[in-house]
Each structure stands twice: as C-alpha cells, then as structure tokens.
Amino acid sequence: MIEPASLSAVPEVGEAWAFEEFFLAEHERLFQALYLLTGDRYEADDLAQESLLRAYERWDRVRVMDSPAGYVYRTALNLHRSRLRTLVVRARRVFAAVPAEDLSGSVAASHDVRRALARLPRGQREALILVEWLDLSSEEVGRVLGIDASSVRGRLHRGRASLRDQLGDRDE
Amino acid sequence: MSDLRTIMERGVGGAAPPPDGFERMLRRRDRKRRNERITAGAVGFAVFLAAIWIVTTGGPFDRTQTPGASGGAATGPTVTEPTIAPEAAGIVGLPAPGAEPSTPEHGRLVLYLEGAAGGPFTALWVYADGRLIWGDVFGYLPEGAPTEGATGFVEQHLTPAGVEFLRTQVISTGLFEDDLALLRGPGEPGFLTIRVRNGDRLVWLTWAVEENYRVPKDAPPASPEQASALEGIHALLTDPTSWPPSAWEDQDLETFVPSRYQVGLRLFPGQGPGPDLPVGAREWALLPASATDLLRLGTKLDPAFYELTTDDARTFAEALNEAGLEPLAMGEAVVRYTFVDPDEPGNSLYVFFGPVLPHGEAVFLGPG
Numbered sequence: 001m002i003e004p005a006s007l008s009a010v011p012e013v014g015e016a017w018a019f020e021e022f023f024l025a026e027h028e029r030l031f032q033a034l035y036l037l038t039g040d041r042y043e044a045d046d047l048a049q050e051s052l053l054r055a056y057e058r059w060d061r062v063r064v065m066d067s068p069a070g071y072v073y074r075t076a077l078n079l080h081r082s083r084l085r086t087l088v089v090r091a092r093r094v095f096a097a098v099p100a101e102d103l104s105g106s107v108a109a110s111h112d113v114r115r116a117l118a119r120l121p122r123g124q125r126e127a128l129i130l131v132e133w134l135d136l137s138s139e140e141v142g143r144v145l146g147i148d149a150s151s152v153r154g155r156l157h158r159g160r161a162s163l164r165d166q167l168g169d170r171d172e
Numbered sequence: 173m174s175d176l177r178t179i180m181e182r183g184v185g186g187a188a189p190p191p192d193g194f195e196r197m198l199r200r201r202d203r204k205r206r207n208e209r210i211t212a213g214a215v216g217f218a219v220f221l222a223a224i225w226i227v228t229t230g231g232p233f234d235r236t237q238t239p240g241a242s243g244g245a246a247t248g249p250t251v252t253e254p255t256i257a258p259e260a261a262g263i264v265g266l267p268a269p270g271a272e273p274s275t276p277e278h279g280r281l282v283l284y285l286e287g288a289a290g291g292p293f294t295a296l297w298v299y300a301d302g303r304l305i306w307g308d309v310f311g312y313l314p315e316g317a318p319t320e321g322a323t324g325f326v327e328q329h330l331t332p333a334g335v336e337f338l339r340t341q342v343i344s345t346g347l348f349e350d351d352l353a354l355l356r357g358p359g360e361p362g363f364l365t366i367r368v369r370n371g372d373r374l375v376w377l378t379w380a381v382e383e384n385y386r387v388p389k390d391a392p393p394a395s396p397e398q399a400s401a402l403e404g405i406h407a408l409l410t411d412p413t414s415w416p417p418s419a420w421e422d423q424d425l426e427t428f429v430p431s432r433y434q435v436g437l438r439l440f441p442g443q444g445p446g447p448d449l450p451v452g453a454r455e456w457a458l459l460p461a462s463a464t465d466l467l468r469l470g471t472k473l474d475p476a477f478y479e480l481t482t483d484d485a486r487t488f489a490e491a492l493n494e495a496g497l498e499p500l501a502m503g504e505a506v507v508r509y510t511f512v513d514p515d516e517p518g519n520s521l522y523v524f525f526g527p528v529l530p531h532g533e534a535v536f537l538g539p540g
Contacts, residue, residue: 023194032184042381054199113179113180117183
C-alpha cells in the first residue's frame with residue numbers, strides 16, 4: 001500500500017513544467033488503462049486525477065525514481081483497491097430503488113471486451129492491462145503489484161486464456 | 173483471435189479523459205489544500221480553546237480541586253470528537269456523542285439532485301418545509317460548511333417561495349411529466365439523477381452513460397436540447413448565489429445530524445466483480461458480540477440490513493473500533509469498515525453506515 005506523504009513536497013514553479021510534460025505523456029494512457037480496469041469512465045478519470053495529483057505533490061522524489069509512471073500506476077491500483085469505490089457502487093445497486101442493468105441484452109463490442117475483462121479475477125485483470133495496455137514488462141508489473149515476475153506470467157497466462165475463452169467466438 | 177492489444181483498443185472504444193485534465197488536477201489540489209487548512213484551523217481552534225480552559229480553570233493540572241468536596245465535581249468543557257476518525261482527506265463521521273438530531277425528523281421530499289453535468293459532482297435534497305440538505309461527495313460541500321462534528325451533510329433553510337422557485341424551475345424544462353431515462357455521451361460524467369415533485373408524485377429523470385447501471389442499455393440518448401436543459405438545472409441548483417434573495421430563510425450552514433442510520437453488511441468475493449455473496453451465520457459470527465447485540469436492537473430490514481438510532485449506530489461503530497477494525501472514510505458521506513474472513517481469505521465483509529434522511533431513505537453516497 002502506498003501511504004500518502006506530506007503535502008510539503010509541492011513542486012516549485014520550474015518543476016511544474018516538467019511534471020506537466022509527464023502528465024500530458026501519461027494521462028490519457030493511464031485513464032484508458034483505468035477505464036479497462038474499472039469499466040467506468042468517471043471512476044477512471046477520478047482515479048487518474050488522484051494518482052497523478054499524488055505524484056505531483058511529491059514530484060521532487062517521484063521524478064528521480066526509476067519509473068515515475070510505475071509509481072503512478074501503483075498508486076492508481078492501490079487507490080482502486082483501498083477506496084473500494086466499486087463496492088460502494090455495488091452496494092448502492094442493492095440499496096437503490098433503481099432496476100439493475102440487464103446484461104443479457106445486445107451490447108456493443110467495446111462493452112463486451114470490458115465485461116470480459118471485468119469477469120477476470122482482479123489480479124489477472126491488473127496484470128493483463130499493465131502488460132498489454134501500458135506495455136510494462138513482467139518484472140515491472142511485479143514491482144507495481146508487489147509480486148514476483150513468475151507470478152505475473154502465471155496471471156497473464158490464465159488471463160489470456162480466459163479472455164480467449166470469452167471472446168473467442170467473436171475473434172477467431 | 174487478434175492480439176490482446178487490439179482487443180483492448182476495442183474495449184477502450186476511443187474513450188479519452190475529459191478535457192483540461194491538468195487544470196482539473198490543479199483545482200483538485202487547491203480543494204485538497206483548502207480542506208486541509210480548514211481541518212488544521214479547526215484543530216488549532218480546539219487547541220486554543222483547551223489552552224484557554226487550562227489557563228482559566230487550572231484544567232487537568234490543577235491539583236487544588238477536590239471533586240465532590242462541595243457537593244459537585246468540577247467539570248470542564250465536554251470534548252465532542254467524532255467517534256469515527258476520518259482519513260486525512262475526509263472530514264466525515266458519525267455525529268459526535270451528544271449531538272442533537274436535526275429537526276424535524278421527517279420531511280416531504282420535493283426535489284433531489286445527485287451527479288454531475290458540466291460542474292462538480294453534487295448531491296442535494298429539498299424538502300417541503302424549506303430544508304435544503306447538501307451531501308458531501310468528494311468534498312463538494314458549500315463553502316463555509318462546518319467541519320466540527322461533520323457528518324458529511326449540511327443543511328440550510330429556504331422559504332416556501334424558495335422551494336417553489338426551485339421546483340418550478342426544474343419542472344419548467346418539460347422533462348418531468350413522466351419518469352425518464354436518457355443516455356449521455358461517452359466521456360461525460362457518469363450520471364445525473366433528478367427527482368422532482370410534480371403533483372402528487374416524485375418524477376424521476378436519470379441521465380447516465382451506457383456503462384452506468386442506472387439506465388437501461390436501450391434508453392434513448394438525450395437530445396441536445398434535453399442535455400442543455402439538464403446542464404441548466406445542474407448549474408442552477410449548484411449555484412445558490414443565482415437564487416433570488418427571497419428564496420432564503422436562513423443561509424447559515426449547519427451540520428445535518430441524522431436521527432437514524434442504516435447499517436448494511438455486504439460480503440464481497442475478493443477476486444473480480446462476481447456476485448455479492450449472501451451474508452450467513454459464519455460472517456455474522458465475525459462481528460463482535462457487542463455489535464450483533466446492537467443490530468438485534470434495531471429494525472431488521474433484511475438479513476444483512478438494519479436501521480438503528482444514531483446513538484446505537486455510534487455504539488455499534490465503537491464496538492467495531494474496540495475490535496480493532498479500521499474505519500474507512502473518503503470525504504464521502506458514508507463510513508465503511510472492512511475485514512477479511514479468516515476462513516475464506518478471498519472474501520471480505522463490509523459494514524456500511526448510511527444516514528437516513530428526512531424522507532426516510534438511507535443514503536450511501538459515492539461515485540458511479
């Protein structure tokens with residue numbers, strides 16, 4: 001778990017531009033990865049904003065890391081887990097007097113992919129998105145997720161097989 | 173099968189983050205700093221009061237006092253801190269011990285809005301008696317909201333004319349003759365839900381992105397005119413400075429203290445978004461006995477859902493605290509506990525606290 005650090009590490013004016021370049025380079029890709037992870041644009045945007053802000057608040061330390069982007073990805077994944085926002089949403093599905101969505105109907109191909117991803121165990125989904133969307137190596141993903149690279153490869157193998165099973169008819 | 177990258181590109185569907193990402197992040201930082209200053213100010217004020225008390229009364233260091241010697245113990249000020257300590261970013265919790273529930277306890281809902289449309293994510297409720305309640309979502313409470321003993325909800329008071337002004341402004345869009353579900357475009361905020369009283373009934377309108385569970389997949393997209401009208405409603409309701417002065421009876425922001433809370437127990441599998449599992453006897457047994465005793469005192473709404481008085485809800489939370497559970501609060505008006513089932517480490521049990529608003533509905537605020 002990444003613990004929030006002091007807010008005193010706010011970048012100086014000169015550093016803000018360097019961070020802005022980093023932001024522009026990573027923002028969309030991070031948002032899209034989180035969209036694949038969460039299936040919700042609003043959630044993805046919020047997680048991306050918060051994780052990038054946390055990097056900004058301590059940019060003097062993050063920028064000298066081997067992989068500042070890895071720090072942001074790790075923060076985003078930790079936020080996604082620890083905030084439990086999807087669970088709040090699901091709790092509201094139970095509590096709210098609004099009909100739940102009907103998943104049996106015809107849906108767009110993009111929705112099929114996100115739904116297939118959503119059906120994967122979280123660990124497999126995270127590994128797949130980090131490797132396939134963010135182009136991280138197994139070793140880098142291992143550092144982000146806090147597991148060893150062989151475990152990452154195992155998750156990738158199972159995740160790919162599961163996705164293939166779910167989407168095979170459409171793609172083969 | 174095509175390669176996974178291609179599949180994922182299809183899954184992304186060209187989705188892009190909302191515009192002005194860097195500027196929005198800077199505004200987020202500013203809000204965060206402001207909230208921290210407010211919190212620091214409140215703590216500083218409390219320290220100041222404590223110092224005054226110590227100087228003027230001798231406080232706890234005055235060994236000359238002999239409590240009970242003259243028929244009554246010397247008493248200092250009552251320290252009323254929230255039972256549930258919020259996370260650094262949050263300022264919410266259950267009401268402080270001794271906090272009087274807001275009155276009247278019950279009210280007739282006239283207007284409700286939750287969600288975003290070209291502005292901040294907002295939650296508000298307007299009642300026939302003039303009460304206006306704002307809910308904390310990501311810290312978007314009106315400026316000046318009290319932080320001491322914060323519950324995540326604040327209230328103001330409108331005149332009857334003010335209530336009617338807001339209601340008719342919403343109704344006049346022509347969108348509230350019947351319940352309506354509309355889709356909004358990709359990349360827009362997740363949802364906007366509005367309920368407004370029209371005649372004897374509350375009419376619903378929900379405007380949400382396709383992925384949001386609130387609208388059916390076959391809902392029609394909002395026309396540009398409908399979208400514009402909904403953005404106009406959101407802009408009006410989230411900008412009280414645009415309301416006529418005659419709308420206000422009392423603009424002072426006060427903490428809304430619920431008289432009751434609903435406590436929900438939900439069991440979630442640890443891997444993936446599978447179906448919620450039923451809460452059974454084994455999970456029930458994970459709760460401290462002192463906590464389950466309190467649940468039995470409440471109204472059982474279903475096997476995993478109870479309504480308690482605020483005092484009992486606080487005592488229930490204290491029982492969880494004493495059992496070593498850490499509460500979660502994220503600047504939203506809902507407090508959660510979570511713990512892992514030791515016999516099924518993949519599963520987690522969550523305990524949610526949702527305040528019951530005057531119209532009788534428990535609210536579990538959050539995005540999505």
